[in-house]
Amino acid sequence: MSPANAIDAVTHPDPYPYYTTLRQGPPLAFDDTLQLWVASRADVVAEVLEHAALRVRPVTEPVPRGIAGGPAGEVFGRLVRMNDGALHTVHRRVLQRALAGLDPEGTRNEVLRVARRLPGGPLDEWMFAMPLRALAHLLGFTGEDGPGIAADARAFSACLSPLSTREQFDAADAAALSLGDRLRRLLAGRRARPDSLFAAVLAQAHEDASVNADTLLANLLGLFSQTCDSTAGLIGQAVVALAREAGLATQVGTRVDGFELLMQEVARHDPPVQNTRRFVADGCTVAGVELHPGDTLLVILAAANRDPTLNAEPDAFRLERVARRNLGFGRGVHACPGQALAQTFAACGVQALIEQGIDLNSIRTSGWNYRVSVNGRIPCFGASVVAAR
Numbered sequence: 001m002s003p004a005n006a007i008d009a010v011t012h013p014d015p016y017p018y019y020t021t022l023r024q025g026p027p028l029a030f031d032d033t034l035q036l037w038v039a040s041r042a043d044v045v046a047e048v049l050e051h052a053a054l055r056v057r058p059v060t061e062p063v064p065r066g067i068a069g070g071p072a073g074e075v076f077g078r079l080v081r082m083n084d085g086a087l088h089t090v091h092r093r094v095l096q097r098a099l100a101g102l103d104p105e106g107t108r109n110e111v112l113r114v115a116r117r118l119p120g121g122p123l124d125e126w127m128f129a130m131p132l133r134a135l136a137h138l139l140g141f142t143g144e145d146g147p148g149i150a151a152d153a154r155a156f157s158a159c160l161s162p163l164s165t166r167e168q169f170d171a172a173d174a175a176a177l178s179l180g181d182r183l184r185r186l187l188a189g190r191r192a193r194p195d196s197l198f199a200a201v202l203a204q205a206h207e208d209a210s211v212n213a214d215t216l217l218a219n220l221l222g223l224f225s226q227t228c229d230s231t232a233g234l235i236g237q238a239v240v241a242l243a244r245e246a247g248l249a250t251q252v253g254t255r256v257d258g259f260e261l262l263m264q265e266v267a268r269h270d271p272p273v274q275n276t277r278r279f280v281a282d283g284c285t286v287a288g289v290e291l292h293p294g295d296t297l298l299v300i301l302a303a304a305n306r307d308p309t310l311n312a313e314p315d316a317f318r319l320e321r322v323a324r325r326n327l328g329f330g331r332g333v334h335a336c337p338g339q340a341l342a343q344t345f346a347a348c349g350v351q352a353l354i355e356q357g358i359d360l361n362s363i364r365t366s367g368w369n370y371r372v373s374v375n376g377r378i379p380c381f382g383a384s385v386v387a388a389r
Contacts, residue, residue, distance in 0.1 A: 233272025
């Protein structure tokens with residue numbers, strides 16, 4: 001059965017034939033059921049992501065109603081990925097430069113060490129915990145801090161969906177306070193290692209007098225929410241690809257860069273973030289369509305990645321792909337600055353799973369489904385477990 005609409009497609013077993021149909025329709029199509037415009041072609045998606053008149057939040061609701069006025073809302077309101085203008089520009093630059101300054105090989109070694117040491121357990125939980133524990137380690141927290149930080153990060157992230165409940169909003173407020181306190185203690189006690197990501201961010205911040213300390217800390221907290229679902233989904237989607245694609249595990253294992261290439265193709269072929277939204281602040285034209293203030297656009301990143309004008313033979317999964325192009329991490333001023341780090345987390349996580357003997361045959365036989373979501377494609381593997389080392 002085909003998905004009912006582009007939101008239903010996110011968790012459909014195979015949404016890609018439906019996405020092909022969308023691309024064959026108008027460049028920008030209005031969905032009467034969802035009451036928003038849908039962009040699915042690569043050229044239109046790129047245009048939307050780079051358009052100056054489109055915002056990442058509605059002008060009338062810069063912070064979601066469910067968390068407005070509370071600690072989680074205070075953090076949300078300062079996140080660069082949820083803001084435009086000067087606030088966005090200054091603090092995004094600090095994060096970009098700090099992340100760009102990380103030593104790729106050293107970072108990979110540290111993250112792989114965390115992944116290998118993580119206790120076993122249900123795969124559905126492990127793939128969330130692993131990247132969050134790795135980020136905590138890179139920031140300079142101790143291993144003892146890791147479980148609490150991972151729990152707080154998941155609680156905070158749970159408030160960011162339109163499907164979130166009042167209980168999740170309340171838990172997110174508590175988590176925002178807890179994570180903020182942890183970061184402030186790390187700062188006040190100067191406990192972060194000199195080579196840590198936290199130290200790199202602070203070094204960049206000291207070079208710009210316009211940096212606001214509270215906004216900077218909020219965005220460090222925001223790194224955890226950005227890492228949470230999307231990186232867990234990338235790990236899960238890589239496991240799906242390894243279980244589904246014949247001979248892929250052997251291909252990956254015989255290359256030095258196999259796990260990195262795996263993540264690049266998974267992120268293109270069946271990304272964990274299927275769509276995002278943009279909101280019209282000022283009247284503008286996109287793909288020849290006149291839009292008005294208050295209009296909403298649903299940007300189908302996953303459909304754009306399978307557009308044959310972007311990638312040749314896009315439905316084929318190819319570890320080695322000439323000129324691989326991926327719109328899933330965004331374009332323009334809101335392109336994700338943590339793309340490389342997210343892929344490193346996922347590559348190390350999947351490498352550790354393979355080393356620990358994850359049973360791909362069992363996963364292939366038992367299958368998987370997807371967590372309920374309006375934009376995230378995160379597999380659930382049921383009884384599958386990660387063996388303790």
